[in-house]
Amino acid sequence: MHDRTPDWIAAAAGARLLRAVDPTREGSAAAGPRRAVIDSRVVLPGDLFVGLPGTQVDGGRFAAQTLAAGAWGALVHPDHADAAQEAAAGVVLAADDPLLALQQLATAWRRQLAAVVIGITGSTGKTSTKDLVAAMLRAGGRDRLIATSQNFNTEIGLPLTVLGAPPGTDTLVLEKGMRGPGQIAQLTRISEPDVAIITNVGPVHLELLGSVAAVAAAKAELLTSLRPGGTAVIPADEPLLEQYLRDDLQIVRFGPGGDIEDLPGVRLLSEGIELTSAHMRRNALAAAAAVRAAGIEPRGDIEVALSARRGQRERLAGGVIVVDDCYNANPMSMRAALDDLAATAPARRVAVLGDMLELGPDEKRFHSEIGVHARDRGVDVLVVVGERAAYLGAGSNLGNVHAVPDAATAARLVPTLVQDGDTVLIKASRGIGLEVVAEALRAARPGEDVA
Template sequence: MLTIGEIVEVLSGKLIADHGEDDVVVESVEFDTRKVVSGSLFVPLKGVRDGHEFVPQAIENGAVATLWEAGNANIQPEGIAIIEVADVLQSLQDLAYYFVQKIEPRVVGVTGSNGKTTTKDMLDSVLSQSFKTYKTQGNYNNDIGLPYTILHMPIDTELLVLEMGMNHKDEIRPLSLIAEPELAAITIIGESHIEYLGSRQGIAEAKMEIVVGLAADGELIIPGNEPLLEPLVEDLAQQVVRFGQQGNEDISATIVESSKHSVTFTVSVFPGETFMIPIVGDYNVNNALIAIQAGRYFELSVDQIKIGLANLNLTQSRAEWVKAWNGAEILNDAYNANPTAMSLVLETFSQIDVNEDGKRIAILADMGELGEQSQEMHESMLEAIDFDAIHHIVLYGEWMGYLADKIVTADTLVPLDYFNKEERSELVARLEEIIAPNDLVLFKGSNSMQLSEIIKEISEK
């Protein structure tokens, strides 16, 4: 992978405790001692605890070298090559930048308020039909996760698919500069992190930071129905491709058929061809359009693109169907949530056929990081609920209490249950009472609400 001497040179570091030759090869880079193995470089990041405290554990697990931040007060241990650097996190990022330059994969970057991970999975599934690919694992998409992903790609990687996430302004900018993508995509501008960015306009500007490192002759793919992005791409030197389902975009889709487990559709740029994605939701066709356009950009055949989409494997908790203890079908979309995402999945869920003696149950939990607009945005979900299609509503969390109040005063006879976050056991007990074997059950909420744990609990009884 990289030698100790190479790392020292790249980071302009100082080898202050040399227990190995410069040509000793580092086999992996880890910041979690539980993942350190023989031949690892340990990266002692500062979090709740100072990572330098865990260097002895890294040595026990087989690390051959560690970074060490200049001036750190911990005692430097024996038995390991210590590379002194000015800033450990910056060094991790600098090492990732160097590794991209060394391996020279073609790079695709994807960001957006919703659908980043699903789109990343689609991109990887399609592009792997022609390239040796590597993608962001899980949600390792921030200032630590992205360089970590890069440093874990196999040396024979031909194409790297990187998810780029953020909570604040100026967080995607350095990620784009590290990765230097030649193709970048923005899935959608929603409300995620509006607490920190103030408005959807602020979110759009933050997402556009992905072009900072975009190759001069590269391409940016954006949603065609997002007016906030148009002034931001007006003077962009790179090619801009717009996608959507209105029919007037550069690449557009028309839905042919939707079911509980798949969507089939046609695409404007491939007349006569039908595509299929094995995932619920017409909104996911927009994510597929990004992957299709990427396939076109990298000159894949239409058959390769179709095969890649048809064989999609999604990251867990993204529109995933699982069985309840009694056979009821659960749509687990519980990884994250914001008003746009919740509205889209509610619309899809309301249209899924249910057995004659079954019912649709929507379990909605708090949406995080909405700041001062949190009450208003939770209340606004009233408009997203089709009371003719949803037969029982269960709300969970402090902010969902505001939606519960709105539903109580609405003209509806749909049963409603509300639980605050401290009433988790009561929520589970109530779900066991109301869920019948032929029901369809939707779980949607922010990851902080731990709905996946509740799903696991009612799936294993």
């Protein structure tokens, strides 16, 4: 946005421009900001600070502080505008709803960029599919792209991602998270995607949504809000999405029986190691369909930079392989991870599995069924972490099961159980914090090789 004027920023955000700094004056702000930020602690010169009201603290209180630190400007609620103008320099904008203003500004900048926008949602595999799309685009020469980083897939994170795209960006790859009905539709309105991917539909957020059919309806908001002529990429084996398809969309189905069933001649690599798991190959089909809609044909070896804690493999001392997949978990992703463990472990299979959250009244059954799946996939040592995961351990009917109450206890126990040559899967919902188990294994068995 650095080529946009304060007047343009104000109009795009639906805000009132209270102070515009002359960009020709020495020491004043440039014509436009380079990005938008909401955390006053990370503001750098040239940033637009947006003060969002929070449950504990209203970010608008820090506007003057950010302007003093060199921010290009501050966008705040009118209650904080006078204090912001006490700073010696910087643009000051006021909006009754700073979050809405942030979102409107993102939409205006998305239109200004005229980039191809690929939106991605689904019950599992959103982040891996986003990583695959970005990798395929870059391999095809489309390197002026911006993709969602970390967990910036919300009504706040998505507009920040868009506003961080520099002029000349030709592709935006945007993951869209969901906590309830209407949220995917909101993110779709903000980003106006050209291509939409739904990776799958499964039992997630049931505590809030109540049924898998309701999950499908929430995910399908990406389709119902997609512009006419857009491309919808959906699983070939998901009938729950069919009712939400429209005649004015290009429909591409992926997977067995779909329009794209295989990727001959394409190898997916991460840190030089081929990605061969069934769920990663399936995600790659969805990614390839979207990339083709954007004008790129995936070919040859494609290096994928996987996001943290999404199944990375690390080789530790003694040939121990740690599969760090503890960013999130639900019944679908748990099954896929156990399938991958069974297919790739050369020796003992150790699974450290924690609670799967937000599964509603059937959570006991879901956990018990994963225990059965762990047994059927030949898990040798099972460590279950949390009250819900205890049902998983009981359902497994395995002899070598260790139930612990929390991640800290698991971090102390697991290194004592692991033997040379073991493959260790670590997976749970994010709130369980199982990354401490991976860290404990690294400390106990220092190693540097990625497997």
